[in-house]
Amino acid sequence: xxxxxxDSVIEDALLLQEVGSTVRHGLRNHLGAIxxxxxxxxxxxxxxxxxxxxxEPRIAKMFALVDSELxxxxxxxxxxxxxxxxxxxxxxxxxxxxxxxxxxxxIPGAERIRRDASLDERCLVSTTPRLLxxxxxxxxxNAVEAIADGGNASIAIRLVDPGxxxxxxxxxxxxxxxxxxxxxxxxxxxxxxxxxGLGIARARRAAxxxxxxxxxxxxxxxxTRVLLSVPLAAPIGELR
Amino acid sequence: xxxxxxxxxxxDDEAVSTTLCAILESCGYEVxxxxxxxxxxxxxxxxxxxxxxDRNLPDGKGEALVPYVREHAPRAKVLLLSGDDVIxxxxxDRALPKLCDPEDLIRTIAExxxx
Numbered sequence: 245x246x247x248x249x250x251d252s253v254i255e256d257a258l259l260l261q262e263v264g265s266t267v268r269h270g271l272r273n274h275l276g277a278i279x280x281x282x283x284x285x286x287x288x289x290x291x292x293x294x295x296x297x298x299x300e301p302r303i304a305k306m307f308a309l310v311d312s313e314l315x316x317x318x319x320x321x322x323x324x325x326x327x328x329x330x331x332x333x334x335x336x337x338x339x340x341x342x343x344x345x346x347x348x349x350x351i352p353g354a355e356r357i358r359r360d361a362s363l364d365e366r367c368l369v370s371t372t373p374r375l376l377x378x379x380x381x382x383x384x385x386n387a388v389e390a391i392a393d394g395g396n397a398s399i400a401i402r403l404v405d406p407g408x409x410x411x412x413x414x415x416x417x418x419x420x421x422x423x424x425x426x427x428x429x430x431x432x433x434x435x436x437x438x439x440x441g442l443g444i445a446r447a448r449r450a451a452x453x454x455x456x457x458x459x460x461x462x463x464x465x466x467x468t469r470v471l472l473s474v475p476l477a478a479p480i481g482e483l484r
Numbered sequence: 485x486x487x488x489x490x491x492x493x494x495x496d497d498e499a500v501s502t503t504l505c506a507i508l509e510s511c512g513y514e515v516x517x518x519x520x521x522x523x524x525x526x527x528x529x530x531x532x533x534x535x536x537x538d539r540n541l542p543d544g545k546g547e548a549l550v551p552y553v554r555e556h557a558p559r560a561k562v563l564l565l566s567g568d569d570v571i572x573x574x575x576x577d578r579a580l581p582k583l584c585d586p587e588d589l590i591r592t593i594a595e596x597x598x599x
Contacts, residue, residue, distance in 0.1 A: 265569055269540075272567035273497050276582040280503030283586040284510060318583050323569050 254374050259442060260324070262449040268321045275314055275321075282310045335454060337477035340367045340376060340409065344399065347381050353388035357413075360400030367401050368477040369409050371454035376474065379450035379458075382443040383413045383470050390417040390468060408456060408473040416467035447472065488514040489597045490531045494524040494546065495538035495565070500582065504536065504565075507586055508593065521549050528553065532560045533597040539566040539573070550575045561596035565589075 286307045289297055297303050341363055348354045369376070387397040395417035402410040444458070451458045456473040463469060491508055495501040496519040505515045516532070518524045520543045528535070535553055537546040546564060553560050564573055567582040578592055 268569060269567040272582040273500055276565075276567070276584075277497070277499035277503050279583065280500070280507055280586055284503060284506045287510060314583070321583070 251374060251378070255378055255446065258375075258378065258446045258449045258453075261453075262442075262445045264323065265449070266445075268323070271317070271321060275317055279311070279314050282307055335370060335372055337368050337370060338373045338376065340369050340380075340401065340411065340474065341365070343373055343376050344380055344411070347377065347384055348399070351381065351384050351388060353392070354384050356391060356397065357384060357387060358396065358398040360398055362401045363399070367409050369474040370477040371450075371456075371474055375450045375454060379447040379472060380411060380413075382447040383411075383458075383472060386444060386470070387413050387415050390415045393417075395467070403476075405473055407476055409476055411472040411474065412469060413472075414463075414467060414469040416465070418466065444470075488512060489533045489599065490514045490516065490529070491534045491536060491593065491597070492524065492527060492532045492560075493517045493536045494519070494521070494541065494549065495536070496520065496542050497538065500538070500565075504589075507590065508536075511590055511593075513593075513597075521546070524549055525552055528557055528560075530557045530559070532557050534593050535560050535562045536593070537562055537564050537576075539564060539568060539571075547573050547575060563592060563596055 286304075289303070344363060345359075348357060348359060384399070387399075391397050395415055397413065397415035397417075400412045400414075402412055404410060448458045451472060451474075455475050458473075459471045461469040461471065489512075491513045493501055493504055493508070493515060495504065495517070498519075501517050501519070505517050508515045516527050518527050519541070521541050522543055524535075524537075535549070535557075537549060539546045546566075550562055553562055561577040562575075564571065564576045564579040565582050565584075566573075566579065571579040571581065573579060577596060580589060580592060
């Protein structure tokens, strides 16, 4: 399999995980409410019309049926282990800097993103080059789109969170007034009109896979700051 | 007559919140419900014995409320209810999946409330 094909498999797996996770999350909410409601109804009916329920045994049978169907659905809602296996493979130490530099050199428009001096030294992180490339790539593409009509963007690495490197991509573009809503990272929720919201969702799933996280901030001064944390592969003193 | 144990439910999903409150009230709890972190901060009182907290709320992650709970209602226990695949949240007292058996939920809340 070529490197591009392998990238494509990982991208598909990230998307599957993220979309699956979003759908499972929603279904758990809906089914949880149904389970709570039927539980409440059965208990109350037993208190209020116990005799009527005894006279019509199918009522209790129907409640049991709903419960058993919910249990069956719960089993179907388990994540797919094969997708986990694809994403968990080959996590190890890699230098984030050449990956970021390659992205800055290959993404159209990324030459407008200022490279901070914090990227001048090595930064060994614990992930796979492929996952890091996909996640940072999605964030940089977003930044390029954000400043398409004007504004500035930058990329830096901060070592402020113990045990983690934080890759910070910031822009000062005027946003659409979208709040810094954590749900903005879920699949199918885009801050851009006509978009599916899958890019950042894919980055979020990559971050979860390597044990990090992604956060979005909207500074009071305007613009957007995306913070992608990646576990350090060695103590800070031995990193560089 | 003893004072009912007070519970605060924080969940923006109306169906989940309504059914959860109905179950807890039928168990004899006095239940307050809010749909955001900001409203939960306003509603929280020292008498709340258990905070039933959703993870994904309109104004942030549910666990962001925990430090505020520890400060303003230090005796309250926090039970996180989540629809996420993995519930791995530090600082909370207990966690249950959204789709849990209501009997488990009632038992867990009774334990946390010391009943």
